[in-house]
Amino acid sequence: MDGDDDFGAELAASLDPDSWAWLPGVDYAAGWRVARQTADELNSLLVACGVDRGQLRAIADTDAQGGALVRIEGIAEGWLSLEELLCLAAAIRRESH
Structure with missing residues (x-):
């Protein structure tokens, strides 16, 4: 176990x-x-x-009803890059309003 208390719940959801x-x-x-x-x-x-x-990417998928679904998967470094980009975008948006 990795110390994640929700491990069992995540496993059950994936099943x-x-x-x-x-x-x-x-x-x-x-x-x-x-x-x-x-x-x-x-x-x-x-x-x-x-x-x-290799750090963060969007992956095409579908839901159970066949609807388009896009998942984003990545490593911590990729998620940190996305966080930085979103913070920059939010700051620009605040400045423009």
Whole structure:
């Protein structure tokens, strides 16, 4: 155990069939294509902002109903880079209002 008190709850959530079971008749490919385009655009923006793809990246996925879903995964350094970018964006937004 890594000291995370929610480890069991996270494991149970990841085993939820509604989060991974494919349902007959659902067009998962269409949702994935939308998610892929969005993930590609986000990844391009992250790279343009200096975030290495090996540190943080958007990944296309679908939800249980076939809807587009984009997950962001990364290592701590990547998340810190994103935090810095979001803080800069928030400061610029405050200045412009």
